[in-house]
Amino acid sequence: MRYATRMDCLEDKSLLSVMEIQETDDMILFTGGFPSPETYPLEEITDAFIKTLEREGKAALSYCSTSGHKPLREVIRHRMKRIFDLDYNLDEVIITSGSQQGLDMSAMLFINKGDVVLFETPSYLGAVSALRAHEAQLVAIPTDRQGLELNALKQALDQYGDKVKMIYVNPDFQNPTGRSWSEQRRIEFMEMISQYDVAVLEDAAYSELAYDNKPQKPLSYYDKKGQVVYIGTFSKTFCPGLRVAWLCARGEMMQKYLVLKNAADLSSSAIAQMQMAYYLTHYDLDAHIAKISRLYKHRRDVMAKAIKENFPEEIQFVLPAGGLFIWLELPVDYDTRKLLPIAMENKVAFVPGTAFYPNASRSNEMRLNFSNMKDEDLVKGIRILANVTKRFMKER
Amino acid sequence: MRYATRMDCLEDKSLLSVMEIQETDDMILFTGGFPSPETYPLEEITDAFIKTLEREGKAALSYCSTSGHKPLREVIRHRMKRIFDLDYNLDEVIITSGSQQGLDMSAMLFINKGDVVLFETPSYLGAVSALRAHEAQLVAIPTDRQGLELNALKQALDQYGDKVKMIYVNPDFQNPTGRSWSEQRRIEFMEMISQYDVAVLEDAAYSELAYDNKPQKPLSYYDKKGQVVYIGTFSKTFCPGLRVAWLCARGEMMQKYLVLKNAADLSSSAIAQMQMAYYLTHYDLDAHIAKISRLYKHRRDVMAKAIKENFPEEIQFVLPAGGLFIWLELPVDYDTRKLLPIAMENKVAFVPGTAFYPNASRSNEMRLNFSNMKDEDLVKGIRILANVTKRFMKER
Incomplete structure (x- = not known):
């Protein structure tokens, strides 16, 4: 073969x-x-499942819309506003099957064979797989204790020029080091990349798991040009088994994500999404x-x-x-x-x-x-x- | 952007x-x-969910292995043997998030930009999306009432030569025409393509929905060289909401599918798979x-x-x-x-x-x-x- x-x-x-x-x-x-x-929360999840089937009936077992269950997207949107002060419209939030799917779709949206992704290093190996599967050339950008090293980033942006399509970062309690970017570094990073025509993939998988201080403002918060794609998930704060995550992007970019989501798996599980929405409105995730x-x-x-x-x-x-x-x-x-x-x-x-x-x-x-x-x-x-x-x- | x-x-x-x-x-x-x-079957599905959480506990809400929940793969394997006389080993069967994901992964496994897919026409537009998303060149092969037109197929195979990586077919009650290939055509098709180094994607989404006669033998049944990738799903016979489908491939090919599945979404929902396995062993899908x-x-x-x-x-x-x-x-x-x-x-x-x-x-x-x-x-x-x-x- x-x-x-x-x-x-x-x-x-x-x-x-x-x-x-x-x-x-x-x-x-x-x-x-x-x-x-x-x-x-086994009991709560069981309750959410039963209530969902009672309320939504057969709709819960049918296909969902490609963008995802609306009430869930609403709750997520409000939650992001409340916790991170992020402003997204409803149609700027879609549901994905785990955040891994968000990574895969992002690679599909931006990467032609051989295109460069500037990759926060060390970082999540699932993102490496997703990007390599679309033949991205990964260029490692090192980090120090404040976050991505901006000199190295600028050098790479200038060296690879138009070939750079995306920057992958994981600014909060990142996988694998557990480190977080400082506020100052976030601001400087966003200022720098706003000079370039490049997308930023912000992987926020661990952002809410803050043990010593409050969660920080995401990069997306400082994004004035709609360059940031924000990827969130319930896998780390709730449970990974439902495979419910989300992706936020602005304007026409989101339209393109929808086309890709449809090609990838039509839609995510309706019942899992409804269950999650029920949990979020009837229980206290915080x-x-x-x-x-x-x-x-x-x-x-x-x-x-x-x-x-x-x-x-x-x-x-x-x-x-x-x-x-x-x-x-x-x-x-x-x-x-x-x-x-x-x-x-x-x-x-x-x-x-x-x-x-x-x-x-x-x-x-x-x-x-x-x-x-x-x-x-x-x-x-x-x-x-x-x-x-x-x-x-x-x-x- | x-x-x-x-x-x-x-x-x-x-x-x-x-x-x-x-x-x-x-x-x-x-x-x-x-x-x-x-x-x-709402009641049965609710029962399966509750029993699954009781029996499997937290494992049902964790990540599943990339290949999928073993007992489910076992049941599927035996079911395919019983109904279609198909012989697959356990490690030749993996679970996908709907059969759309199986199509997407198949495009990823075989298609470089510009490669040719010979495409049963008319046929499933979700397969068109999945293949186009990986920049396949789709060459329409017409059908008559017996199935794919073999003269047109041979002509295209010879014309496009090495560029042909895959043939997409939907032989049973196909989408959109509802037609099925005759047994004779299946045998002749498999004989013909065994002369070429090309994969066959057999989309069996509707195969069990036979109203007038018994289901026919799939192409995979006649496959002596391991060319056929068989894609099955519970979306049409049970319900689409759980997003549980499967993909069968032989030997090293399956190893490659596993790498892609991992890059795409790590694993499918554990609880959905366990629920489906419970339903299949405790209720009567037939x-x-x-x-x-x-x-x-x-x-x-x-x-x-x-x-x-x-x-x-x-x-x-x-x-x-x-x-x-x-x-x-x-x-x-x-x-x-x-x-x-x-x-x-x-x-x-x-x-x-x-x-x-x-x-x-x-x-x-x-x-x-x-x-x-x-x-x-x-x-x-x-x-x-x-x-x-x-x-x-x-x-x-």
Whole structure:
């Protein structure tokens, strides 16, 4: 069989294999990128489902409109206004099947084979897959503790010129480092890119999971020219199983997204959308998020303490102020891809840092998820991982 | 903003606007392509949901594996064996978010910009969107009452040579004509294409909706070289709202589909899949299909009778032996796109035939859905449409 050339760009199956592990294995998994299942409001979701079928009847089991269930889009719109001071009209908000679909559609909307995407690095490997699947050339833009490095960004914008179609960023408690951009950096970034004809894909998956301060204003808030595509999701704040996420874009751009959504899967599940709308209007998602934030903050602290107590001093990390991950840095000459199989023999798994670099330029880091586990497993897993890491570092 | 060139290929928004009509309007809609909502087994689906949450708990609300929920894939596999005598291993069956996603992923797997897809014509316009979104060049292959015209197929295969990557077909009660390929034609087709290095996309959306005879053997049954990708769905036999469909492919090809599925949306909804698996093991889908088949057969007959009684004699159709549509043919010099706005003023809508021709080569037909309406509305709608059509034909 003769396949499309895009398949040559998709060799890295790291995320795929991580997903496949989860269903089958019994080890301590620091690999996840999701909220803790024990927090899922099972009773409320069941109630929302039953009420939805009672109220909406058969409509809930039919096709939905391509743009998505209107009342859900309304609630999301008002919620974004209230929490982030974002102003979107109803027809500037559509529902997607997980935010991954928003990434995929964005790649489709902007990318011809070989076009350049400037990619916040390290960053979400699902975005790497989505962009590579459309044969984007990913150019890594490094970050410092304030956010994307603007000098590097400007250099790349000027170097690649018209080939640059999109900038992918994940400004809040980003995956994998847990870091957030400063307000100043956001403002400067938006000022800089407003000089260029380029779209910004703002992945806001973790934005509401703020443990130490209030959520910050999204890039979209500072967007005067309609360059920002904002992608939000309930997968991290509620549960990923319903696959309900949303995408916001301005004017004619949204019309084009609709055409692509239709080509991709006609529409997202009607019942899942109606259920979510019911939950949002009859229950209190804010209270739910406050509750899980307390829990995750506690787990973050437990993991951080265990790391400090068990890992050698030269292994570094920055305590994240939100999100689901701690990003652990080994000395530069160690490759965590080689550590992973040894850790897995000892029943602990993590995601090697390389997966988050589009060009695998660094390999001494690992991503550890802390949201998904009881204290004793967190501590046990970190102890095992620390021991394995120490041996690994000695033996090399 | 500078968009990808694919957007130039997606100008035809016919399907999109059809989807957008459905949520808002109160007219008699012959536009649908779905089962009748009154047949959805609401109680059973509610039961399946509650039992699933009781049994599977939080796992039902988490991410699923990329390939899909195993027990569901098992049931589907056995079902395909029982009904169609198809042999697929478990790892040759994955779950997709509606069969539209299977089409989209298939385009991604095989199509580079400008590659040729030989396209059964007329045929499903959602497949046109999915293929155009990846800049396939669609070459229409005509059909006769036995199926795809093999002379035209061979000519196109030889003319376009290596550029041909895929053949899209819809052999059972196809959308929009309701026709099925004969057994002989299936065998000859598979024999012919086995001489070429080309994939066949077999869209089996309507295969189980057989009203007059038993379902036929799919093309995949005759496939000795692993060329056929088989796409099935519960959207037409059960309900579309859960967005649960499946895709079967052989060996290494399936590995590549998994990579694409992961890039597209990580995984389909876990709870929807588990619910579907529960329904399939605890209820009787065969009995459900038998029941809806009796109902749709009756409605087909009501619509056919009303057409014969109300339309002028020169307007032709073939009574379909299954599926959801009657395909109505006006004399060749009339354009049903011009009839549509007049019909809609009179509160009746249909899909103009042009939408099903990738190159809009014919415009004198219309697709009428009969599954979705009570007898009196069927008759009333056909009467209005017949009157409008008569006036339209006279006035021209």
